[in-house]
Amino acid sequence: MSRFKYSVGPWNVHEGADAYGPATRETISFEEKIRTFKEMGFDAIQFHDDDSVPNMNNMTEAEIIAEAKKVKALLDKYDLKAEFVAPRLWMDPHTVDGGFTSNSKDDREFAMWRAYRSIDIANALGCDKLVLWLAREGTICYESKSPVTSTKLLIEAINNMLAYDKNIKIMIETKPNEPVDRSVCPTLGHAMAISAASNDPSRVGGLLESAHAMLAGLDPASEIGFALAMGKLWGVHLNDQNGMKFDQDKSFGVENLRTAFNQMKVLMENGFGDNGEYIGLDVKVMRTEKQEGSYKHLENSLKIAKMLEEKAARFDYDFQEKCVKERDYEALEMYVMELLMKG
Numbered sequence: 001m002s003r004f005k006y007s008v009g010p011w012n013v014h015e016g017a018d019a020y021g022p023a024t025r026e027t028i029s030f031e032e033k034i035r036t037f038k039e040m041g042f043d044a045i046q047f048h049d050d051d052s053v054p055n056m057n058n059m060t061e062a063e064i065i066a067e068a069k070k071v072k073a074l075l076d077k078y079d080l081k082a083e084f085v086a087p088r089l090w091m092d093p094h095t096v097d098g099g100f101t102s103n104s105k106d107d108r109e110f111a112m113w114r115a116y117r118s119i120d121i122a123n124a125l126g127c128d129k130l131v132l133w134l135a136r137e138g139t140i141c142y143e144s145k146s147p148v149t150s151t152k153l154l155i156e157a158i159n160n161m162l163a164y165d166k167n168i169k170i171m172i173e174t175k176p177n178e179p180v181d182r183s184v185c186p187t188l189g190h191a192m193a194i195s196a197a198s199n200d201p202s203r204v205g206g207l208l209e210s211a212h213a214m215l216a217g218l219d220p221a222s223e224i225g226f227a228l229a230m231g232k233l234w235g236v237h238l239n240d241q242n243g244m245k246f247d248q249d250k251s252f253g254v255e256n257l258r259t260a261f262n263q264m265k266v267l268m269e270n271g272f273g274d275n276g277e278y279i280g281l282d283v284k285v286m287r288t289e290k291q292e293g294s295y296k297h298l299e300n301s302l303k304i305a306k307m308l309e310e311k312a313a314r315f316d317y318d319f320q321e322k323c324v325k326e327r328d329y330e331a332l333e334m335y336v337m338e339l340l341m342k343g
């Protein structure tokens with residue numbers, strides 16, 4: 001029995017297309033995914049705005065809310081909660097050059113429209129959290145945008161969202177690059193600074209994705225710890241990553257087991273989840289997997305997370321204290337290795 005509640009998004013079960021080749025698996029319907037997530041033991045679903053309301057650009061605000069209410073009924077049918085809604089600001093022709101920080105005023109206005117609609121959808125789904133993964137908020141040609149103006153535009157956009165809804169909480173999901181070359185908000189340290197500069201820091205926090213921290217050359221456990229120290233870690237996307245290359249979304253722990261253990265440990269030590277936070281898994285199955293393996297990465301990640309939770313619960317803090325007192329970190333390190341490698 002895990003102490004945590006887990007969440008997942010419909011995009012975590014996908015057809016396998018990548019930048020170099022087409023789909024390798026069939027599409028699975030939204031309801032089928034939701035039903036399977038429930039059977040697997042997930043408690044909540046993460047949404048992009050258009051995961052819950054496809055084709056929303058062509059709909060009125062009232063139609064969007066009505067459509068989102070149908071999704072809420074589906075969640076209720078399977079006794080699942082919505083964790084957050086994230087405006088998908090990277091797919092649209094209006095956001096080729098970014099959303100909130102676009103050089104086009106019209107496109108910045110479109111981005112705000114989508115952000116407000118995402119808040120409406122969150123309300124219809126019964127959740128109070130918005131995630132901003134700032135995919136194209138940055139540059140692919142450095143001189144095309146000012147880093148100062150971009151940062152100010154981002155803060156202004158967040159202030160607008162805070163003003164639009166007095167209850168909404170914003171989690172910034174940081175990532176240093178991809179699809180942009182340089183992101184305007186690459187790490188949780190940046191997110192905390194944006195929070196502090198906003199009109200209501202108590203409603204602006206962070207979401208740490210393991211792979212994104214690694215892409216920034218940082219240890220995800222330390223990023224988690226930093227935001228926890230600020231009281232602003234409201235979500236995580238646990239997964240894994242082989243070094244600083246493209247975002248891989250590997251199953252949690254399969255590349256960097258000790259780092260995965262330390263992520264779980266720091267979450268447990270600091271009561272993550274006590275205020276209703278979920279552990280999100282943002283993992284993707286390998287392109288090579290056949291149709292019947294469409295959920296295997298989720299099964300594996302859940303299993304690994306729970307095994308690491310059990311290891312972290314057994315961590316011998318008395319021994320750790322003794323090692324620290326004696327400054328015998330070799331002994332402490334070997335203890336961690338044995339904890340991880342022995343049954």
Ligand code: XUL
Nearest residue numbers: 086133173209237247282
């Ligand atoms: C992209 C990523 C997204 C966000 C939600 O790297 O992680 O799936 O989690 O928009």
Ligand code: MN
Nearest residue numbers: 173209237282
């Ligand atoms: Mn993510």
